[in-house]
Amino acid sequence: MPRTRSASDHETWTRTISFLLLGSICYALPWSVFAAVPLPNSDSSVLRIQGSNTIGARLGPALVKGLLEEQGLSAIRIEAGNAENEQIVSGKATDGRSVSIEVAAHGSGTGFTALGDGSADIAASSRPIKDSEANSLQPLGDLKSPAAEQIIALDGLAIILHPSNPLVALNTTQLAQVFAGEISDWAQLGAPAGPITLYARDDQSGTFDTFKELVLSANGKALSSKAKRFESSEKLSDAVSQDLGGIGFIGLPYIRQAKAVAIASGESQAMLPSLTLIATEDYPLSRRLFLYNQPELSNPWARALVQFAHSPRGQAIVEQNGFIAQTVQAVKIPRQAHMPANYQELAENAQRLSVNFRFQEGSASLDNKALRDLNRLKSYLREQNKLHSKVVLVGFGDAKADPARAELLSKLRAMAVRRELNKDGVVMRDIIGLGDELPVAANSADEGRIKNRRVEVWVY
Structure with a gap:
């Protein structure tokens, strides 16, 4: 079993954040976050964001709320949208006009589809855009360019168990065998005997795409058909924490009542998904969170949100929502x-x-x-x-x-x-x-x- 790093190896960050100069972090986007954005002439949404549940459940609406506050709006509300995992963030301008932004969180893949058909202005994704997606969206511009691909936060996939499970570490090879169904009893991993129950995100999820790429495909495996699938990160985590035989993978902010285990890859030491190791992207299952937009942004609200997400206040919101800021x-x-x-x-x-x-x-x-x-x-x-x-x-x-x-x-x-x-x-x-x-x-x-x-x- 891989050796686990002690907490002192990676939890001794100094907490003094250096405030970044706004102009220096706005690479390729010469736009001031603090400039007033034009208000709408109707009650239609000024911005539509579609994609990752990891981003859209909490972080996306929080960043939108921060942007509306920065723009001087009041009476800001976050309300449920027309379907599950959809939210509307709205506020009032000083002249009484209403401003609303839609955030739909049905999985990273849906964001790129929505960009292509024009039903979204920004795609939120918890994985990099695929070559096939970038090629299909080529009429919009180069979606892999610095002007289009915005890394707004860092995250780590936590491997979670029931809190009473004594297992403390796994390597990615073992993890692939577990989720492929080849290891089906906890005794095969040195834990008390009992059947293993698999919990996984759905096929539209960037979280699943990341796990598939870093763990399953890297070891020549595919997800077992017996895995229970979830669109909601919170629901998956809560289900694992209530199942003695459960194991699942989730974004760092969604560990909730479950227990995270340390992970090793290749010759690396086993690492817990800590702030330090995710910030440096050394943790084996660390990942980046993205916003994708057209390189030539025509929607001023999209441009303003991108800028705000990179700003010191935007990165503070990233940290407040349990993700890793890039300070x-x-x-x-x-x-x-x-x-x-x-x-x-x-x-x-x-x-x-x-x-x-x-x-x-x-x-x-x-x-x-x-x-x-x-x-x-x-x-x-x-x-x-x-x-x-x-x-x-x-x-x-x-x-x-x-x-x-x-x-x-x-x-x-x-x-x-x-x-x-x-x-x-x-x-x-x-x-x-x-x-x-x-x-x-x-x-x-x-x-x-x-x-x-x-x-x-x-x-x-």
Whole structure:
């Protein structure tokens, strides 16, 4: 059974949030959150959001409410819509006109369908857009571009059990076997004997898509037909917490009364879905939450919501709703014997920041999250007076036949980040390449290799 990290390994974040400069985080969208948005001439909705239940159940309406408050509206209400998992957020302008925004949460896939048929202005998704979806929506523009793909929060899939289940850790291979029905009794996992009952989100869910990609497909498995399926995250979690033999997967804010177990992938240590490990995307089942919009936004309310979600207040709402905000924070990492010597020196004398830089698939270019994180990091370094010789970049990669090549490639990744930071006057203390050391995911699948190809930021 994989070894579990102690809470001190990943729960010692300093809680001081550095407030980001609004202009610096608005990459490719030159629009002020605080500008007044045109009011409607009729009672029709000014904005329609469709997609992920993970986002739409709570976070989406909360962000919309915050935007309406920012726009000076009053008497703001969140009410049930015309169907289950649909909500309407409305408010009154100073001249008495009503403004309403619709949020429908029937699964990530439905958001992209709604973008395509024109019944939604924004697609909320708890997974990246698929190539097939991006191709079908090509008439709207490049939905994978930085102007269209907005990472608004981080989340982790928690594997949940009944609170009395003594199991503390699983690896992703075991998890795949469980949900494929190949392991059907808890005794096969070292727990008290009893049949395993499977709980899963429905096929429209981005949560299910993420689990399918990271766990099932990565291990050549498919979900057992015996799994009980749910559209609602809350209902799934509550059902598991009341079933002695239950196991399910859910977004981090929906653990509720259930018990989360630690997860290991490949050679990584078992990790609980903690704030720290999800913020750095090291937790094996961490994921990004997205809003997708047309690159050339014609709806001013859509543009304003995107901007607001990236703003300091928007990210505070992300945190208030149980997800992980993308603010830069520092943490002291305990020194451990399995760490390489130069990494131990960092753990002893420096702090690790909550930002990891990752790259586009099959490319040396930074991905869309990394492009925004560059600006977040620059703001943090300026505010903390760490622009000169205080930063160490540590590159990592996946295993290669030649360890020297793996080390070189990992250092080149760190150098790519250095080039971007140098443009704004950040002078590095050191650049380190650690090759395939300290993996956070299995290298047997593309998803794992992408996670392992990363650059950490440490500060003195």
